[in-house]
Amino acid sequence: MKSLGSFRRKFAPWNDPEAKPFIAIENVTKKFADFTAVDDLSLNIYNREFFALLGASGCGKSTLLRMLAGFEEPTAGRIQIDGQDMRGIPPYKRPVNMMFQSYALFPHMTVEGNIAFGLKQDGMQKGDIEARVAEMLKLVKLERFAKRKPHQLSGGQRQRVALARAVAKRPKVLLLDEPLGALDKKLREETQFELMDLQMKLGLTFVVVTHDQEEAMTMADRIAVMDKGKVMQVATPAEVYEAPNSKFVADFIGNVNMFEGTTAAVGNGKIDIAVAPENLTIRTEASRSCTIGQPVGFAIRPEKIRISRKQPADSSINSAYGEMWDIAYFGDMTVFHVKLESGRIIKAASLNAVRTVEEPLGYDDMVWVNFDTDAGIVLTA
Amino acid sequence: MQRLISSIASRLVIAVPYLWLLIFFLIPFIIVFKISLSQGATSIPPYAPTFDLSAGWQGLKDSFAQFSWDNYVWLVEDPLYYKAYLSSVLIAAVSTLLTLIVGYPIAYGMARAPTTIRPTLLMLVILPFWTSFLIRVYAWIGILKPEGLLNQFLMWAHVIDTPLNILNTNTAVFIGIVYSYLPFLVLPIYSALEKMDYSLVEAAEDLGCPPILAFWKITFRLSMPGVIAGCFLVFIPAVGEFVIPDLLGGSQTLMIGKTLWSEFFSNRDWPVSSAVAVVLLLLLVVPIVLFQRAESRARESEK
Numbered sequence: 001m002k003s004l005g006s007f008r009r010k011f012a013p014w015n016d017p018e019a020k021p022f023i024a025i026e027n028v029t030k031k032f033a034d035f036t037a038v039d040d041l042s043l044n045i046y047n048r049e050f051f052a053l054l055g056a057s058g059c060g061k062s063t064l065l066r067m068l069a070g071f072e073e074p075t076a077g078r079i080q081i082d083g084q085d086m087r088g089i090p091p092y093k094r095p096v097n098m099m100f101q102s103y104a105l106f107p108h109m110t111v112e113g114n115i116a117f118g119l120k121q122d123g124m125q126k127g128d129i130e131a132r133v134a135e136m137l138k139l140v141k142l143e144r145f146a147k148r149k150p151h152q153l154s155g156g157q158r159q160r161v162a163l164a165r166a167v168a169k170r171p172k173v174l175l176l177d178e179p180l181g182a183l184d185k186k187l188r189e190e191t192q193f194e195l196m197d198l199q200m201k202l203g204l205t206f207v208v209v210t211h212d213q214e215e216a217m218t219m220a221d222r223i224a225v226m227d228k229g230k231v232m233q234v235a236t237p238a239e240v241y242e243a244p245n246s247k248f249v250a251d252f253i254g255n256v257n258m259f260e261g262t263t264a265a266v267g268n269g270k271i272d273i274a275v276a277p278e279n280l281t282i283r284t285e286a287s288r289s290c291t292i293g294q295p296v297g298f299a300i301r302p303e304k305i306r307i308s309r310k311q312p313a314d315s316s317i318n319s320a321y322g323e324m325w326d327i328a329y330f331g332d333m334t335v336f337h338v339k340l341e342s343g344r345i346i347k348a349a350s351l352n353a354v355r356t357v358e359e360p361l362g363y364d365d366m367v368w369v370n371f372d373t374d375a376g377i378v379l380t381a
Numbered sequence: 382m383q384r385l386i387s388s389i390a391s392r393l394v395i396a397v398p399y400l401w402l403l404i405f406f407l408i409p410f411i412i413v414f415k416i417s418l419s420q421g422a423t424s425i426p427p428y429a430p431t432f433d434l435s436a437g438w439q440g441l442k443d444s445f446a447q448f449s450w451d452n453y454v455w456l457v458e459d460p461l462y463y464k465a466y467l468s469s470v471l472i473a474a475v476s477t478l479l480t481l482i483v484g485y486p487i488a489y490g491m492a493r494a495p496t497t498i499r500p501t502l503l504m505l506v507i508l509p510f511w512t513s514f515l516i517r518v519y520a521w522i523g524i525l526k527p528e529g530l531l532n533q534f535l536m537w538a539h540v541i542d543t544p545l546n547i548l549n550t551n552t553a554v555f556i557g558i559v560y561s562y563l564p565f566l567v568l569p570i571y572s573a574l575e576k577m578d579y580s581l582v583e584a585a586e587d588l589g590c591p592p593i594l595a596f597w598k599i600t601f602r603l604s605m606p607g608v609i610a611g612c613f614l615v616f617i618p619a620v621g622e623f624v625i626p627d628l629l630g631g632s633q634t635l636m637i638g639k640t641l642w643s644e645f646f647s648n649r650d651w652p653v654s655s656a657v658a659v660v661l662l663l664l665l666v667v668p669i670v671l672f673q674r675a676e677s678r679a680r681e682s683e684k
Binding site: 069070071090091092093096097098100101102104105106107108117118121122165169 | 578580581583584585586587588589590591592594595599602603
């Protein structure tokens with residue numbers, strides 16, 4: 001049995017009809033004056049899940065997070081956390097903690113003071129607080145910085161203090177608002193794995209808001225792709241990438257070549273799509289049921305397209321001939337932009353698995369692109 | 382050469398404020414101090430000795446020999462003066478506290494207002510400065526006097542039957558000081574609150590802090606530099622305030638500014654009033670130094 005892409009761990013409570021969602025968001029709408037930030041949105045998030053809300057800025061993902069934290073009340077709909085209706089429950093009484101995008105560290109308190117702040121609010125014993133703070137400092141490897149003030153720390157250290165402070169109270173859910181947004185690329189990649197590690201260790205439910213798809217793909221068990229206050233698709237990173245449910249999602253996640261055409265033939269588990277201007281015939285697995293003559297979209301990722309000077313054996317389907325237009329060399333891979341006679345650009349990526357190539361492809365070369373029948377996906381929405 | 386010119390120029394720029402302070406503060410202060418060491422005399426000017434350069438070196442030495450600390454001894458011996466100092470400090474302290482109670486919510490409201498209306502609110506706070514201070518204090522006489530606006534309104538609203546006696550009491554002085562110095566307190570607190578990141582308060586609430594406690598532990602705590610600056614900006618001038626107690630206060634309102642004025646104009650006792658002024662200055666040096674310490678500490682912690 002083939003499956004899509006890779007997966008992090010054997011964990012899929014969303015496929016279990018018996019599993020009860022830990023966070024249930026039911027038909028939630030949030031309006032600010034005449035602007036609808038979140039529009040009749042429903043989502044289930046499961047216990048111990050690492051869940052990512054992914055979308056461009058202004059898609060409502062932060063508003064949704066703030067509603068979970070209690071800083072905003074839904075205009076309509078219901079949010080339940082661990083079976084408890086959250087309506088009217090103020091932030092300081094919710095079983096969730098948030099890590100703020102700006103970190104929001106208290107500048108007048110030391111690292112210790114920041115971490116202990118929430119514990120003191122709970123009226124915890126002094127000795128217990130000290131023990132918990134020490135444990136948290138160890139967890140984020142900041143033991144040596146306990147007495148420092150936030151302004152004496154680096155960006156990465158501040159991020160870890162914010163994290164330690166947010167998990168110190170052992171919340172049922174940790175909300176993270178762009179947790180890695182302020183870090184530079186190298187540090188961000190390291191921290192991603194630290195976050196995943198921490199989530200496993202503590203066994204918490206994480207809900208992270210991000211606009212960075214790589215970040216979401218790396219860390220999350222499932223991703224909700226959001227647009228204009230609505231959820232476009234909720235799925236595992238591999239599903240979102242390999243089996244997007246709509247043109248929006250296919251286009252939003254990663255790089256994609258998008259074709260518009262009409263179905264010319266259906267049968268044998270295959271669909272033929274006729275793409276008009278180039279007279280292309282695309283033959284693909286029938287991932288969706290279609291009728292003949294139906295307008296459909298076809299999405300294919302650049303790395304699933306082969307590029308060659310030689311004409312493929314059967315160039316009547318899934319093949320096109322064109323001119324090398326642009327070459328983007330990334331080191332690990334190269335993305336070739338091939339311009340067809342119609343003017344359409346097809347992006348084909350190839351992994352630079354060897355250091356030297358006999359006859360490298362160059363500008364103005366005439367090349368063939370082609371792909372297999374299971375390389376792309378038919379989109380009807 | 383260029384460097385030399387620019388170094389001279391930068392020194393000149395620094396020299397200007399120093400020169401200003403020297404001419405308009407230090408030299409006058411030395412003159413006042415000198416008068417405070419003199420004796421009263423029925424002459425013009427009404428004190429002795431005066432320096433007479435024509436008398437030569439010996440005359441100068443004789444003049445110096447006449448200086449004495451008698452006026453300071455007098456200030457200590459007569460209870461009127463220390464009572465006036467004490468009462469001034471008390472009135473200033475109470476007024477500062479009242480100004481803080483009135484001003485903090487104003488500053489907080491301004492800082493939390495939508496950014497579009499903040500400049501308007503700021504303008505409204507500064508606007509009274511466009512009218513003369515003296516005229517505004519006079520206006521309070523019209524409001525507070527027994528047949529004034531306040532009493533008329535309260536009687537019309539049937540809150541009171543007989544007019545309240547506010548004018549010429551310490552209450553009127555408090556009202557006058559709070560009103561006059563309010564902007565000096567509002568502005569520094571506003572600027573401290575305005576640059577505060579509101580997500581800190583949200584973070585506190587998120588960590589289990591009810592809003593009132595979050596305000597106290599985060600908002601108020603972080604606005605402390607503004608509160609301290611504002612309080613000193615009210616307290617320091619209020620101690621030496623003369624116009625407000627003179628116009629709004631009564632005969633029992635004892636403030637050092639008034640005492641100084643009557644020594645100078647009514648008694649024409651320049652040496653004693655100079656001594657009063659010197660002591661007042663020394664008295665204010667303490668809070669001013671404290672203020673500057675707090676300022677520099679605040680700047681330190683911002684780094």
